[in-house]
Amino acid sequence: MISRRKLLGVSAAAGATLALTPELLRALQRSQRQLIQRAIPSSGEMLPVIGLSRGNVPADHAALKEVFQTLVDHGGKLLDTVHGWDSADQVAGTIASELGIQDRIFWSTQLRPTPGTPGSNVDPAAVARAGVEASFARLRVPRIDLIQVSVLRPDLATSLAVLREMKKQGRVRYIGVTAAFPNQHTTVESVMRNEPIDFISVDYAIDNRAVEATILPLAQQRRIGVLAYFPFGGAASREGGTVAVVNRLLQRAGTRPLPAWAAEFDATSWAQFFLKYVVSHPAVTAVRVGTTKASHMVDNIGGGIGRLPNEAMRKRMAEFVDALPEAPAPQGPQGPATPAVVLQAAVLDRYVGEYRTAAGLVLTFRRDGDKLFVKVGANPELPLTAQSEQRFSAGPIAVEFPTTDAGTVTNLTLHQGNQRTPATRSR
Numbered sequence: 001m002i003s004r005r006k007l008l009g010v011s012a013a014a015g016a017t018l019a020l021t022p023e024l025l026r027a028l029q030r031s032q033r034q035l036i037q038r039a040i041p042s043s044g045e046m047l048p049v050i051g052l053s054r055g056n057v058p059a060d061h062a063a064l065k066e067v068f069q070t071l072v073d074h075g076g077k078l079l080d081t082v083h084g085w086d087s088a089d090q091v092a093g094t095i096a097s098e099l100g101i102q103d104r105i106f107w108s109t110q111l112r113p114t115p116g117t118p119g120s121n122v123d124p125a126a127v128a129r130a131g132v133e134a135s136f137a138r139l140r141v142p143r144i145d146l147i148q149v150s151v152l153r154p155d156l157a158t159s160l161a162v163l164r165e166m167k168k169q170g171r172v173r174y175i176g177v178t179a180a181f182p183n184q185h186t187t188v189e190s191v192m193r194n195e196p197i198d199f200i201s202v203d204y205a206i207d208n209r210a211v212e213a214t215i216l217p218l219a220q221q222r223r224i225g226v227l228a229y230f231p232f233g234g235a236a237s238r239e240g241g242t243v244a245v246v247n248r249l250l251q252r253a254g255t256r257p258l259p260a261w262a263a264e265f266d267a268t269s270w271a272q273f274f275l276k277y278v279v280s281h282p283a284v285t286a287v288r289v290g291t292t293k294a295s296h297m298v299d300n301i302g303g304g305i306g307r308l309p310n311e312a313m314r315k316r317m318a319e320f321v322d323a324l325p326e327a328p329a330p331q332g333p334q335g336p337a338t339p340a341v342v343l344q345a346a347v348l349d350r351y352v353g354e355y356r357t358a359a360g361l362v363l364t365f366r367r368d369g370d371k372l373f374v375k376v377g378a379n380p381e382l383p384l385t386a387q388s389e390q391r392f393s394a395g396p397i398a399v400e401f402p403t404t405d406a407g408t409v410t411n412l413t414l415h416q417g418n419q420r421t422p423a424t425r426s427r
Contacts, residue, residue, distance in 0.1 A: 033306060035050060035076065036049045036279065036305065040174070040198065041198075048075055048078065049284070049285070050076055051078025051287065051289075052076065053080050053081075053290035061095070063292055064091070067293065068099060069101070070297040070298060075301070076301060078108060079092060079105045081109045082110040089112075090138045102141055107139055107141060107145045108147075108148070111132065127155070128155065128158060128163075143171055147163055148176045148178040149177050151179045152184065152381065174199055176197045176198055176199030176200055178200070178201035182203075185211070185215055188200055192215075192219065192222055200215070200227070201229055203228075204231065205231050207249060216281060217283070226284050226285050227287070228284050228286070232247045232248065248327040249274050249321070250271070258270065265307045265308055275304065279303060341386045343370070348371075350408070355412055356426045357414070357422065361421075363375070371384070372384045372392060397414065398414075410424065
C-alpha cells in the first residue's frame, strides 16, 4: 500500500523514472489517468466525481492554497462549503481569487442566515435574497453553481422559491437541499418528490448505507444529482443524540494492509478504498471530502481514477468493513469525552436565548426538559451534553459560559478545534 505522502512525492518527481520502483511507477501511471466525470442529471453537464470540502477547521493559508491548486491541477472542480460558516466561504473566495482559479471551480454552498434579529414583520423571501447576496460577496464570484438549503430551515419552501428565481436570472445555476442525519431523510424524500431541485446532499459511506434503500434510487428516478458527504465516516444520529467521529472509517482500518483484492478496482490506499465504494453507486454525482494537506488531496483524487467496484465487489467490500473493529470512542474538543452531568432546569434556563458573534453567526439555545439544545446558524439543531455547569459539548464543538454569581449570562465562547469565538447575548 502506498502512503499519501509517498504518492505525492512521486507526482512531484515524475521525471526521475529510473529511481522509481515498479510499484511506484504503476501508482504514477494511475495518478496521470483522467478523473472520472458524471453527468448532472438535470442538465447533462459533466462534473468530476471527487471534490473538496472546505469547513471551519483552522488551517495554514499557504497550505490551503496548495490544496486548492492541487484539486484543479488534478482535474477536480467541486469546492463545497456547506459544512462551514461564513468564514469558510470567505476563505475559499479569497484563496481562489489569489490563485486566479475562480472560473475553474464548481462552487457549492449553503444558504446561510444573515445578520440581524428576525422580527414578525420580516419578509422571509427578503431574508433569503440577502443571504444569497452575502454568499456572492464572500465567494467573490458573479455566479454560484449550486446553492443548497438545509431541510431543517423553517422557511425552506420560500428559500427554494427565491433560488428558483435566481436560477431563472442565471445567477444561480443549480439548487438543492442538504441533510446531515438519517432522521432527516423523510423530509429529503418529500422535497425530492414535490420540489423541482437539481441536487441533494446526504451523508453516505460504506458503513453508513441508509440512503441506499430509498434516497439514492429515488434520486435516479427523479433525475436529481447526489453529492455524498462524510465518505470516511462522520456525523451519525444515534438514539436521538449526535455522535461525531471524524474519519471514523480510517480509524477502523488503522494500520492493517489493504486486502489484496482491492487491486481489482485500482485502490492503493484506504482512502481510495472507501471513496471508490461511494463513487461506484450510479446515483452519486460526486463526493466531497475535506483536507488541509495537498498530499491527501492527491490521494483522494485517486479514489476517482481507474476501475470501480461492480455490485458483487461492493457487497464484498461492505461485508469486509462490517467485520472491522469499531472506531475508538469519540474524542471531545479538549480530549477524551468528559462524563455528562445532569443539571437542574433553573441552571439550563440561564443559557436559553440567542447569541451572536462579531461575524453575525447566530447561536440559539433552548431547553427541553433536562436537555439543552443549540442551533448554530442554519445548521441542524444539536443536543448538548453538559460536562460541567458552564461547559457543554455537541460532537466536535463545545460551548462555555462564564461563571456568574448573579445567574445572568450575557456572553459565551464557542470552541471548535483550536478556534475560540466569543458571542454576545442578543436576546
